[in-house]
Amino acid sequence: MLTSDDPLIIWAADQPGARVFTRPGAVAVVCPDLARHDRMPVHGDPGAVAALLREVLPLAGPTFRPLGDESLMTAVAERLPMIEVAGRFGWMDTATAPSATAGQQPHWLGSGELPEVTALLDEASPETYARPGGSGVARWAGVRDADGTLLAVAADAWSSGRVGFLAGVATAERARGRGLAAALCAFVTRELLVGRDRVALFVDHWNSAALATYKKLGFALRPVAAARRS
Incomplete structure (x- = not known):
């Protein structure tokens, strides 16, 4: 059962083949072949997300990378030595x-x-x-x-x-x-x-021209990060 109203989680959970895992204070979506990668969007309290990933990562397999708010992924990586932050970019959306x-x-x-x-x-x-x-x-x-x-x-x-x-x-x-x-x-x-409900996209932090264009169209920037197995 989906317990998050986070657009990133909602987007992933509604994709073909997605599996949703929840625990109190945390949700993870194992989603194959989403935007050309096996992704695992996560949301919640850092401690709860770290505990959930200890369970879910072995089930998901080595190709799936956790993805979430940059601050969340940094905090989770500090609690979970089996992963490290590997890429930082932006999620933008508008309603x-x-x-x-x-x-x-x-x-x-x-x-x-x-x-x-x-x-x-x-x-x-x-x-x-x-x-x-x-x-x-x-x-x-x-x-x-x-x-x-x-x-x-x-x-x-x-x-x-x-x-x-x-x-x-x-x-x-x-x-x-x-x-x-x-x-x-x-x-x-x-x-x-x-x-x-809304439209979203991924954007690179360095692409200032794209950021400016999307912001003028009403898109709000949300820094996100992906992690890999360390």
């Missing part, structure tokens, strides 16, 4: 639909347009987790130039029933600085909020 941007016309792309998405990602964002045809990647939106050239893309990927997830945002190098990513992310966010 408010951003306004449409005048002059831009983002739209959902058809299956025949996916090779263009792949080509744009190969050029502009080769390390993105969301790729056409990837597990959990549902659909792609894009913005085209007047001549029909695809200039920017973003994906609806790993969305759950209550939390939409935005991923794979990329803009062709020659089209950057024109507000295309902002317009596209606003469109996808509005679409994903229909029937859901």
